[in-house]
Amino acid sequence: EAGVVQSPRYKIIEKKQPVAFWCNPISGHNTLYWYRQNLGQGPELLIRYENEEAVDDSQLPKDRFSAERLKGVDSTLKIQPAELGDSAVYLCASSFTRRDGYTFGSGTRLTVV
Amino acid sequence: AQTVTQSQPEMSVQEAETVTLSCTYDTSESDYYLFWYKQPPSRQMILVIRQEAYKQQNATENRFSVNFQKAAKSFSLKISDSQLGDAAMYFCAYRIHTGANSKLTFGKGITLSVRP
Numbered sequence: 001e002a003g004v005v006q007s008p009r010y011k012i013i014e015k016k017q018p019v020a021f022w023c024n025p026i027s028g029h030n031t032l033y034w035y036r037q038n039l040g041q042g043p044e045l046l047i048r049y050e051n052e053e054a055v056d057d058s059q060l061p062k063d064r065f066s067a068e069r070l071k072g073v074d075s076t077l078k079i080q081p082a083e084l085g086d087s088a089v090y091l092c093a094s095s096f097t098r099r100d101g102y103t104f105g106s107g108t109r110l111t112v113v
Numbered sequence: 114a115q116t117v118t119q120s121q122p123e124m125s126v127q128e129a130e131t132v133t134l135s136c137t138y139d140t141s142e143s144d145y146y147l148f149w150y151k152q153p154p155s156r157q158m159i160l161v162i163r164q165e166a167y168k169q170q171n172a173t174e175n176r177f178s179v180n181f182q183k184a185a186k187s188f189s190l191k192i193s194d195s196q197l198g199d200a201a202m203y204f205c206a207y208r209i210h211t212g213a214n215s216k217l218t219f220g221k222g223i224t225l226s227v228r229p
Contacts, residue, residue, distance in 0.1 A: 003157075033216070040221070040222075041221055041222070042117075042204050042206075042219030042220050042221050042222050043158070043204075043217075043219050044219070045216045045217070048216060056216065089156060091156075091158065093158070102158075102160075102217060104157055104158035104159075105157065106155055106156050106157045107156040107157070109156070
């Protein structure tokens with residue numbers, strides 16, 4: 001079984017530029033999460049999808065961040081415009097049941113210069 | 114609000130020895146899950162062990178076991194016969210039981226190094 005796939009692995013951009021991250025969850029996992037992990041910290045939830053619906057986006061900075069999950073499978077997280085403080089690892093995860101821990105992807109390390 | 118605290122930023126253990134990583138949490142819920150995740154340099158978060166709060170028996174997975182003290186809200190991870198591959202960051206995490214797929218709340222993590 002393929003795991004959660006994320007791309008790109010690394011991204012370096014100048015501030016004020018846009019950037020997008022892509023996530024393909026495990027087949028059959030209806031719930032998808034985007035987490036942000038700052039250096040030396042634990043991950044923090046940005047947004048949670050159940051199928052196509054964003055059911056928890058309370059921590060998503062909506063002035064510059066947006067996300068979509070078309071057809072309830074792949075998801076894209078976008079930042080426009082990026083700021084220096086957005087430098088972090090962006091992790092995608094998926095789950096099937098509440099008993100299971102999530103399955104995480106390897107993340108995208110974003111550096112804003 | 115639920116919080117997870119890992120007060121030790123770093124620990125070191127000799128290969129083949131035993132090490133215990135500490136975690137405390139705060140919640141008003143009575144039914145929840147606790148997890149330990151391992152994050153190697155590859156960045157992928159790997160589930161190490163899971164504990165359901167309603168179970169009194171401590172979870173074990175091969176060389177990994179937990180000491181779950183519900184009244185004290187403590188959830189420590191013991192790694193026996195430490196191996197070089199155990200070197201990584203370890204995160205304690207919490208999730209409430211009710212509400213399908215509710216979010217994980219993580220601690221700040223602890224960096225474990227293993228000395229050969």
